[in-house]
Amino acid sequence: QVQLQESGPGxxxxxxxxxxxxxxxxxxxxSDNYYCSWLRQPAGKGLEWIGRxxxxxxxxxxxxxxxxxxxxxxxxxxxxxxxxLSSVTAADTAVYYCARARVVRGVxxxxxxxxxxxxxxxxx
Amino acid sequence: QSVLTQxxxxxxxxxxxxxxxxTGSSSNIGAGxxxxxxxxxxxxxxKLLIYRNTNRPSGVPGRFSASKSGTSASLAITGLQAExxxxxxxxxxxxxxxxxxxxxxxxxTVL
Numbered sequence: 001q002v003q004l005q006e007s008g009p010g011x012x013x014x015x016x017x018x019x020x021x022x023x024x025x026x027x028x029x030x031s032d033n034y035y036c037s038w039l040r041q042p043a044g045k046g047l048e049w050i051g052r053x054x055x056x057x058x059x060x061x062x063x064x065x066x067x068x069x070x071x072x073x074x075x076x077x078x079x080x081x082x083x084x085l086s087s088v089t090a091a092d093t094a095v096y097y098c099a100r101a102r103v104v105r106g107v108x109x110x111x112x113x114x115x116x117x118x119x120x121x122x123x124x
Numbered sequence: 125q126s127v128l129t130q131x132x133x134x135x136x137x138x139x140x141x142x143x144x145x146x147t148g149s150s151s152n153i154g155a156g157x158x159x160x161x162x163x164x165x166x167x168x169x170x171k172l173l174i175y176r177n178t179n180r181p182s183g184v185p186g187r188f189s190a191s192k193s194g195t196s197a198s199l200a201i202t203g204l205q206a207e208x209x210x211x212x213x214x215x216x217x218x219x220x221x222x223x224x225x226x227x228x229x230x231x232x233t234v235l
Contacts, residue, residue: 037224046126047162047170047213049224061223097169108217110160110175117169 002027004098004115012092012122018085022098022115029055029076033103037111038072038083040094048094053081054103088122095119127152128214128227135233136204144199144230146214152225154195157217161190161199164211164229173212174199201232209234 008020022036037052051062053072062070071084085092096118099111129147136142146159153159161174172181177192187203197216201208214227 046211046229047164047215047226049215049226052224063223064221099170107176108158110158110172110215111162111170112172112175112181114169114171 002100002113004100004113006096006098006115006118008096008118008120010119010121012088012120013124014089014122015087018083018088018092018120018122020083020096020098020118020120021080022082023078023080024100025079028079029074035101035103035108035111036072036074036081037099037101038070039097039099040092041097041117042094050083050085050096052101056103090122093120093122126228127218127221127225128216130212130214130227130230132228133231133233135235136201137235138204138206140204141200141202142204142232143201144212144214144232146197146199146227148195148197148216148225150195151220152195152216152218153192153197155219157219159190159192159197160215161197162213162215164213166210170213204232204234206234208232 003025005023012018034055035052038050051072053060069086074081099114101111102109134142158176162170163173164170174190190199211229213229218225
């Protein structure tokens with residue numbers, strides 16, 4: 001059974017860079033084509049998509065509101081993908097999720113596998 | 125402010141049928157992009173409930189169904205159960221924004 005697990009610091013200081021990693025177990029990126037996404041959810045609020053990475057060619061798309069600060073990368077040798085979010089403020093405090101959508105012949109089948117989420121607090 | 129519009133809350137008695145609407149525009153649902161639905165139980169990660177407009181992943185009960193027409197989509201729960209009390213989100217792709225978009229989420233309450 002495929003599982004995703006987020007990891008990273010739970011506390012980040014304002015103006016610093018938030019770095020998170022999502023480790024995939026029970027499967028490998030070479031087994032199929034996927035969109036790997038990062039999402040976040042502030043306490044009591046809805047889901048916000050941060051960005052996605054296409055495992056076949058490494059292409060990335062980002063939420064326009066975060067594009068200038070977000071960078072995603074893929075490490076197939078470690079079966080993980082990562083997020084870096086620069087210049088964080090208190091508004092970036094949220095539960096961060098990684099998720100994966102299977103892509104078949106260019107068709108996105110929805111984010112069928114999610115991590116449990118990791119809480120990140122931005123505070124000095 | 126979400127690109128996809130959902131009602132903040134929907135409620136119904138056990139056994140009733142409830143629907144959650146999801147309204148988009150010509151650059152997302154109306155452009156033909158698929159709609160996916162997610163269920164988020166309290167204090168848990170979202171779970172894919174419906175993929176590609178109408179399809180249920182293995183293990184999702186048959187009382188959940190969905191449809192799509194024009195610039196909107198709809199999720200229906202037939203025979204509402206106490207365990208269905210959760211937040212429900214619709215998600216699609218927007219060609220103008222070049223990325224995923226979500227609805228603001230609808231909280232389903234079982235009376």
